[in-house]
Amino acid sequence: MISQFFVLSQRGDNIVFRDYRGEVAKGSAEIFFRKVKFWKEDGQEEAPPVFNVDGVNYFHVKVVGLLFVATTRVNVSPSLVLELLQRIARVIKDYLGVLSEDSLRKNFVLVYELLDEVIDFGYMQTTSTEVLKSYIFNEPIMVDAARLQPLRPAAIFMELKGCLAQQLQNHVVANEPGGRKREEIFVDIIEKISVTFSSSGYILTSEIDGTIQMKSYLTGNPEIRLALNEDLSIGRGGESANDYRSSYGSGAVILDDCNFVESVRLDSFDMDRTLALVPPDGEFPVMNYRMTQEFKPPFHINCLIEEAGHLKGEVILKVRAEFPSNITANTVVLEMPLPKYTTRASFELEPGVTGQRTDFKGANKKLEWDLEKFVGGVEHTLRAKLTFSQDLHANITKEAGPVSMTFTIPMYNVSRLQVKYLQIAKKSSSYNPYRWVRYVTQANSYVARI
Structure with missing residues (x-):
């Protein structure tokens, strides 16, 4: 999970900047460049690819003279x-043909469109050029060879021969063969859930904040x-708000309340639950809804x-996934505050597990457990041995917790x-746009008391 991404020139000019989470100050690019330019710690001539300044982790790579940088405040895998x-640099080069400061500035709209598809709220979605072709609709602006940044003679030869002769002629486009725009529409049902468990495992509070998002790339705006x-x-x-068996087992979907975008017509909604609208270009919310009735929690x-x-x-x-085995959760993170007098923690995971990381945050006395993938129907266990600096003077369970969890x-x-x-209203008998419906569940506040 990253907070910011930006690209700097050799002079420190900010060419591309995207803030995904708002957790790091806006001046991070200037701080980074000043630190890299005047790096003198430990007698090193160049700054390492990863370093920390005032609690912010900076990651960077240099590609054809450009600095590609990511920042975050959380503990993530540097590799x-x-x-x-x-x-990201490779994907941008695939689309632009030539990776240079000039090409980035000329194609900033395309670059930001790529970044929005590659990373969502700090989490990587895909870096496959083939997959991205279905979502990218801007075409690149070709860069004149005479305006490329000066390189070494050998590099100039390779850049001109390899990129200009081939890649400029074969840049990635999002159109279908023949130059026709691809007709498609995306519908996303995104739910953010809040659940509080008691120390006995019972559900104390539960709520869903959901939205139906639509992204339309249909010409003519059909109904x-x-x-x-x-x-x-x-x-x-x-x-009853606590009638778990009747509400979940009956199959009925009961929402507390909902609202619709102004363009939605509800003429037949009461009869057959159908929404009619003429979608504008781009992304917009169709419906927002809320549910406080108890539901089956995913974990x-x-x-x-x-x-x-x-x-x-x-x-x-112990954490168990209550959803089907053909579904996998991503970027699962559990955090648990420990007693303030905890000085050390050692961890023991299940034998043979991969994609899991543990950490003890000594500054704020917190245990952290990261799981890259969590398959449905599976249970994972973490054991932690704690060392204290003083004898316990109260119930240890009152000094620790609660456990909080985030996931997608x-x-x-x-x-x-x-x-x-x-x-979709047909313009002709051959008109058949692509339709995509996607569901996503995320944790808003997922807490278990101990």
Whole structure:
């Protein structure tokens, strides 16, 4: 997970800048360049690819004289971020043909479009040029060879021969063969869930904040009809907020409230739950909704912390995925505050597991457990041995916790709100645009008390 991405010239000019999370100050680019330019620590002539300044981690790679930089305040794998920077540079070069300061400035609209598809809210989505062709619609502006930055003689020869002769003629375009624009529309159902578990594992509070987003690339703006669940109900209708079995097992989808964008027509919504609208170009929200009725949580958390001898303690943290095995959650992170007198923590993971990282944040006395992938129906366990600086004077469970969790689950939603069909008014018998419906579940506040 990264907070910012930017590209700097050899002079330190900011060519491209994208702030994904707002966690790092806007002046980070200037701080980075000044630190790299005057690097004198440990007698090194050049700055290392990864370093920390005032709690901000800086990652950078140099490609044809340009500095590709990422920042974050969290603990991430350096090799992962450096590889991501290299791949971003490669993708941009694939689209522009020539990677240079001039080509980036001329194609800044295309570059920002690429960045929005490659990284979403700091999380990498894809770096495949073939996959991106379906989502990128701007065409590159060719750069004159005479305006390329001066390079060494051998580099000039390779750049001109390899890039100009071939890549400029074969740049990536998002159109179909024949130069026709690709007709397609995307519908995303995004749900952010908030759940609080008691120390016994019971659900204390639960809520879903959902939105239906639409991104249209249809020429002529034809009318669209979007059908939702026929058993969709708005308002509780007398149902109990804690009636878990009746609400989840009945198959009905009950929303507390919802609102629609102004362009949506609700003529037949009460009858068959169909929305009609004429979508504008680009991305816009169709519907926002909220559900506070108890639902089946995607993860179940069990945590135990207890004394394990003089100045010792032990934490056992278990997490089980309650969704089907054909679904995989990404970027799963669990955090747990430890007693303030904890001085050290050693971790024990399950034998043979991969893609998991553990860390003890000594500054704020916090345990962190990162899982790159979490397959449905699987349970993972973490054991932590704690060392304290003083004897315990109170119940250790009151000094620690709660456990908080963040995650993203593609192609899964807990409310069971579904798009039954997406109908587009036909211009002709051969008109058949591409339709894409995607589901994403994310954690807003997912907390388990201990």
